[in-house]
Amino acid sequence: xxxxxxxxxxxxxxxxxxxxxxxxxxxxxxxxxxxxxxxxxxxxxxxxxxxxxxxxxxxxxxxxxxxxxxxxxxxxxxxxxxxxxxxxxxxxxxxxxxxxxxxxxxxxxxxxxxxxxxxxxxxxxxxxxxxxxxxxxxxxxxxxxxxxxxxxxxxxxxxxxxxxxxxxxxxxxxxxxxxxxxxxxxxxxxxxxxxxxxxxxxxxxxxxxxxxxxxxxxxxxxxxxxxxxxxxxxxxxxxxxxxxxxxxxxxxxxxxxxxxxxxxxxxxxxxxxxxxxxxxxxxxx
Amino acid sequence: xxxxxxxxxxxxxxxxxxxxxxxxxxxxxxxxxxxxxxxxxxxxxxxxxxxxxxxxxxxxxxxxxxxxxxxxxxxxxxxxxxxxxxxxxxxxxxxxxxxxxxxxxxxxxxxxxxxxxxxxxxxxxxxxxxxxxxxxxxxxxxxxxxxxxxxxxxxxxxxxxxxxxxxxxxxxxxxxxxxxxxxxxxxxxxxxxxxxxxxxxxxxxxxxxxxxxxxxxxxxxxxxxxxxxxxxxxxxxxxxxxxxxxxxxxxxxxxxxxxxxxxxxxxxxxxxxxxxxxxxxxxxx
Numbered sequence: 001x002x003x004x005x006x007x008x009x010x011x012x013x014x015x016x017x018x019x020x021x022x023x024x025x026x027x028x029x030x031x032x033x034x035x036x037x038x039x040x041x042x043x044x045x046x047x048x049x050x051x052x053x054x055x056x057x058x059x060x061x062x063x064x065x066x067x068x069x070x071x072x073x074x075x076x077x078x079x080x081x082x083x084x085x086x087x088x089x090x091x092x093x094x095x096x097x098x099x100x101x102x103x104x105x106x107x108x109x110x111x112x113x114x115x116x117x118x119x120x121x122x123x124x125x126x127x128x129x130x131x132x133x134x135x136x137x138x139x140x141x142x143x144x145x146x147x148x149x150x151x152x153x154x155x156x157x158x159x160x161x162x163x164x165x166x167x168x169x170x171x172x173x174x175x176x177x178x179x180x181x182x183x184x185x186x187x188x189x190x191x192x193x194x195x196x197x198x199x200x201x202x203x204x205x206x207x208x209x210x211x212x213x214x215x216x217x218x219x220x221x222x223x224x225x226x227x228x229x230x231x232x233x234x235x236x237x238x239x240x241x242x243x244x245x246x247x248x249x250x251x252x253x254x255x256x257x258x259x260x261x262x263x264x265x266x267x268x269x270x271x272x273x274x275x276x277x278x279x280x281x282x283x284x285x
Numbered sequence: 286x287x288x289x290x291x292x293x294x295x296x297x298x299x300x301x302x303x304x305x306x307x308x309x310x311x312x313x314x315x316x317x318x319x320x321x322x323x324x325x326x327x328x329x330x331x332x333x334x335x336x337x338x339x340x341x342x343x344x345x346x347x348x349x350x351x352x353x354x355x356x357x358x359x360x361x362x363x364x365x366x367x368x369x370x371x372x373x374x375x376x377x378x379x380x381x382x383x384x385x386x387x388x389x390x391x392x393x394x395x396x397x398x399x400x401x402x403x404x405x406x407x408x409x410x411x412x413x414x415x416x417x418x419x420x421x422x423x424x425x426x427x428x429x430x431x432x433x434x435x436x437x438x439x440x441x442x443x444x445x446x447x448x449x450x451x452x453x454x455x456x457x458x459x460x461x462x463x464x465x466x467x468x469x470x471x472x473x474x475x476x477x478x479x480x481x482x483x484x485x486x487x488x489x490x491x492x493x494x495x496x497x498x499x500x501x502x503x504x505x506x507x508x509x510x511x512x513x514x515x516x517x518x519x520x521x522x523x524x525x526x527x528x529x530x531x532x533x534x535x536x537x538x539x540x541x542x543x544x545x546x547x548x549x550x551x552x553x554x555x556x557x558x559x560x561x562x563x564x565x566x567x568x569x570x
Contacts, residue, residue, distance in 0.1 A: 059486040086378040093371040094379040095417075101380075132380075183569035190564055194557050201344040201551050205560065214569040266486050272479050275490065279475055284468035284499040 005031065005252045009236035011178075016226050018218030026182045026241040032248055039244040046251040047091040053258035054092040054128060056265055061126025063266020066171040068123040069257065071250070072131045074140070075179030076217060077207040078189035079240050080247075081132050084179070087247045088254065089130055098123045102133040114138040114156065115163055122172060128254075129172075135160055139224045144216045157227040168232035175257050176233060177250055178225060179240040183214055290316065290537045294521035296463075301511050303503030311467045311526040317533055324529040331536040332376040338543035339377040339413060341550055346411025348551020351456040353408040356539065357416045359425070360464030361502060362492040363474035364525050365532075366417045369464070372532045373539065374415055383408045387418040399423040399441065400448055407457060413539075414457075420445060424509045429501045442512040453517035460542050461518060462535055463510060464525040468499055 008031050015021060033039035060067065073081040089097055100121035109117045115135055123129025139160070143153045164174055190211075193203040210217065229235040236253060240246040293316050300306060318324035345352065358366040374382055385406035394402045400420055408414030424445070428438045449459055475496075478488040495502065514520040521538060525531040 056483075059483075062486050082380065085380045089379045090375065090377075092375075094374045094382050095367065095370050095384055095386075097379050099380055187564060187567070191561070194561055194564070197552070198341075198344075198550050200553055200555075200557070201347050203553060203555065203560070205555060208560075208563050208567055211567050211569065265483050267482070268485055268488060270485075270488065270490060272485070275488070275493075276476070276479055278493050279472060279479070282472070282493055282496050284496065 002031065005249070005256045006234065006236070009238060009249060009253065011225050011229055011235045011237050015222055015237075018215055018220075018222050021180070021218050021222045021237075024180060024237055024239070026180045026185065026239050028239040029242075029245055030239075032245070032252060036244045039248045042248060043091070043251060046248070046255050049255045050091045050251065050258070051093065053255065053261075053263060054096045056263040057128070057258065057261070058093070058096045058126040059265045060263045061124070063268065065263070065266070066125045067173070067261060067263065068125055068127050068129060068171060069173045069175065069254070069261070070123055070129040070131065070167065071254065072134045072136070072174065072176040073179065074134060074136050074177070074221075075240065076181060076186060076214075077204070077210060078186050078193075079179035079181045080243060081179060082202075083243055084177075084247060084250050085130055085132060088251045089128075091251060092128065096126070096128055098127040098129045100129065100131050102131065102135075102137060114142075115159065118163075122167060125171070135163070136224055136228075140217065140220045141210075143220045144210075144213050157224070160228050161230065161233075164228070164230065164233035173257060173261060174233040175253055176228075176235045177253070178221060178235060178237050179246060180237050181240045183211070185241040186211060287316065290534070290541045291519065291521070294523060294534060294538065296510050296514055296520045296522050300507055300522075303500055303505075303507050306465070306503050306507045306522075309465060309522055309524070311465045311470065311524050313524040314527075314530055315524075317530070317537060321529045324533045327533060328376070328536060331533075331540050334540045335376045335536065335543070336378065338540065338546075338548060339381045341548040342413070342543065342546070343378070343381045343411040344550045345548045346409070348553065350548070350551070351410045352458065352546060352548065353410055353412050353414060353456060354458045354460065354539070354542065354546070355408055355414040355416065355452065356535070357419045357421070357459065357461040358464065359419060359421050359462070359506075360525065361466060361471060361499075362489070362495060363471050363478075364464035364466045365528060366464065367487075368528055369462075369532060369535050370415055370417060373536045374413075376536060377413065381412055383412045383414045385414065385416050387416065387420075387422060399427075400444065403448075407452065410456070420448070421509055421513075425502065425505045426495075428505045429498050442509070445513050446515065446518075449513065449515065449518035458542060458546060459518040460538055461513075461520045462538070463506060463520060463522050464531060465522050466525045468496070470526040471496060 033042050057067065073084055075081055085099060089099065105117065118135045139153050139156050142148055167174060190207060193199045225235045238246050238249050318327050342352065358369055360366055370384060374384065390402065403420045424438050424441050427433055452459060475492060478484045510520045523531050523534050
């Protein structure tokens with residue numbers, strides 16, 4: 001028996017530092033398609049499976065179900081958070097998605113606990129939520145840029161773990177993905193944004209400031225992932241130097257997770273034969 | 286020169302009553318693909334065009350643009366509002382969509398002006414908003430079921446016209462579509478929902494109550510469309526007995542509308558050469 005997709009990408013138990021993270025190859029393809037053409041074919045199959053599973057999850061909630069899925073996307077600039085939303089999120093009915101983007105906190109958000117703005121975006125029953133960045137920013141940039149003292153961000157690991165356990169308890173299945181890219185790949189993608197007028201709007205001068213702190217970010221990622229990985233809220237490290245592999249891996253993770261939930265179309269409490277008779281008798285005009 | 290997609294589906298100027306509406310064929314295919322296979326091919330092209338146009342509209346707003354598009358979907362039960370969201374909305378990046386579903390108003394919504402809940406869902410700059418039902422319910426079910434006196438719903442035509450002119454003034458391009466189906470097609474779709482366990486969750490016993498009032502609804506639609514059709518807020522009647530034709534027609538309408546807006550990727554105020562030099566100098570490690 002091969003490993004499942006989830007087992008394959010789950011963070012290694014011994015990943016504790018940025019140096020450990022650097023041992024993971026952002027171009028690895030441990031399972032799945034070997035090239036772009038094969039990936040495109042597999043994505044067609046995954047699209048069908050995801051479409052069906054998403055509809056069943058949505059329908060289940062109409063019937064009173066409380067389950068939802070939350071895909072958390074974290075990664076350095078250009079790692080492909082937006083690309084995953086477009087190419088993986090784009091595989092299912094947009095009505096079933098609930099996308100939240102977490103930018104630099106506003107004054108109002110800063111006046112609240114760091115989880116306040118996150119709680120308001122937890123997906124409703126039946127939805128697949130996608131977080132483009134998340135509460136993890138508060139132990140990433142919050143740590144690297146020393147926005148809060150160390151004891152504060154350290155305590156957040158516990159707060160996050162408690163919060164995510166609470167989500168799991170209320171029926172939200174978490175799929176946390178760190179999009180792992182190399183500094184070399186990032187440089188190429190930033191250059192592409194500068195060179196292509198149709199991509200230039202995505203370029204932020206601040207991206208180079210964060211890039212300059214790469215090792216500090218890798219340390220912050222490694223510790224955050226390690227401290228908050230749990231069976232009810234697992235972290236996956238997605239090799240993301242190849243966009244097609246990254247998209248395939250996350251689509252496959254989602255499909256496997258949803259299949260495991262096995263959402264069911266509800267049986268509405270109606271008398272089907274009586275309704276058929278009512279329909280047959282309904283005359284229009 | 287053939288007619289544009291918009292000219293083809295724009296409501297006829299002489300459409301004033303339900304009897305007029307009944308003269309429009311829900312199986313008409315005045316332009317575009319003749320069969321499902323041809324439609325699938327055209328949808329691939331439309332997907333590429335819509336994807337590009339949507340991204341440009343989104344980018345334009347990042348650069349300070351204020352334009353947005355709002356697709357309003359109205360139609361009898363089973364006419365395919367959800368199907369359009371899935372199959373047409375699903376063609377673009379879900380991040381660029383803002384979908385709002387208007388169900389039976391809540392107590393809180395009823396305590397406000399009927400446009401209150403609609404205003405809060407107007408798409409942000411750069412987005413394609415989709416309304417699954419809309420403020421038009423207040424001159425449809427509101428009229429047919431006599432939820433308010435006639436002078437109240439009659440006055441709403443003016444309020445809607447003013448509201449939509451205001452939207453147009455602030456840069457929101459309206460694309461209002463009435464999904465036109467026959468009572469026979471509706472009966473078949475309702476039966477399919479009863480017969481198929483995977484569709485049964487969509488069945489509402491109330492749908493047959495609305496079906497029983499078909500002529501009153503057609504009158505209400507015809508007058509609402511006629512009274513609120515404007516160049517800045519046009520109504521299109523989409524032949525919807527064939528799902529593939531309905532989806533093609535709305536995708537084509539959207540693509541034509543967006544192409545006409547001609548959204549542009551913004552030119553961020555950065556010194557590209559200086560940024561290239563900064564990037565080249567950025568050493569990671």
